């Protein structure tokens with residue numbers, strides 16, 4: 001409610017606004033302690049090789065299990081963590097946890113890769129390259145197993161970024177551009193950065209039953225990636241029709257609710273057999 005006062009200005013009487021503000025402040029306070037209180041966990045969403053018809057890795061996706069409010073999604077707290085200067089610490093935890101888990105899977109006979117999301121602030125973090133190197137050493141994970149996903153950001157210095165990414169590639173890590181096609185500078189990123197993978201944003205995939213433009217765009221992105229020798233991953237694959245379409249376009253990898261939602265490490269292994277059956281029924285014929 002906004003009510004006009006005697007001088008014609010609006011005053012807010014809605015306690016909802018104050019409540020929302022207080023909630024946000026509390027959440028920010030809690031976030032400062034979440035790492036040392038062990039409140040984060042990673043879920044892993046399987047990535048499927050559409051030609052081989054099997055799970056070849058996963059994307060690590062962070063969750064915050066708040067002691068009072070339950071599961072909070074990264075869409076809510078990652079931007080907060082960036083603003084509060086907490087993303088470096090959280091990002092390091094994600095990297096360590098994902099690499100250790102993947103090493104463990106490798107040792108158990110699952111030859112998985114892992115994709116880890118980097119926030120723009122981590123990319124300008126001074127020690128990022130040495131950090132990644134030491135995390136890989138500590139986890140004893142071959143660098144070739146790790147993909148780092150970056151996103152387009154306004155105002156990024158592509159020259160500085162390319163040097164940092166180059167150093168990461170020299171370690172053996174590969175770089176993936178996430179949510180491709182949604183930014184305004186996508187082609188410059190392709191041109192200037194040492195990338196090995198491109199993830200087509202899910203908005204193009206999920207819409208494609210209804211929108212001829214999306215179909216054309218996905219075809220174009222896959223063709224472009226093939227031309228540039230980049231691996232392509234389709235995100236947001238939810239239906240069998242999506243898979244058929246992606247196979248037609250020669251898209252290499254797929255990720256989405258059709259195959260599996262992001263799962264805890266334990267659940268992923270428990271469900272692997274079921275997921276593989278699902279793949280053989282939808283992808284292989």
Ligand code: C2E
Nearest residue numbers: 061062073074075078094117118119236237238256257262
């Ligand atoms: P993203 O990296 O583009 O991740 C894909 C998001 O799409 C995930 O949401 C995933 O759960 C969701 N998704 C996967 N398949 C489907 C599908 O078939 N349909 C639909 N509707 N959604 C699908 P989530 O886990 O909520 O993550 C949201 C975003 O938060 C991520 O987008 C990423 O940008 C960010 N994020 C997640 N984990 C981390 C992290 O550890 N570090 C950083 N910096 N960012 C993270």
Ligand code: MG
Nearest residue numbers: 059117149178
């Ligand atoms: Mg991602």
Ligand code: MG
Nearest residue numbers: 178179199235
């Ligand atoms: Mg994405």
Ligand code: MG
Nearest residue numbers: 151178179201
């Ligand atoms: Mg995203």
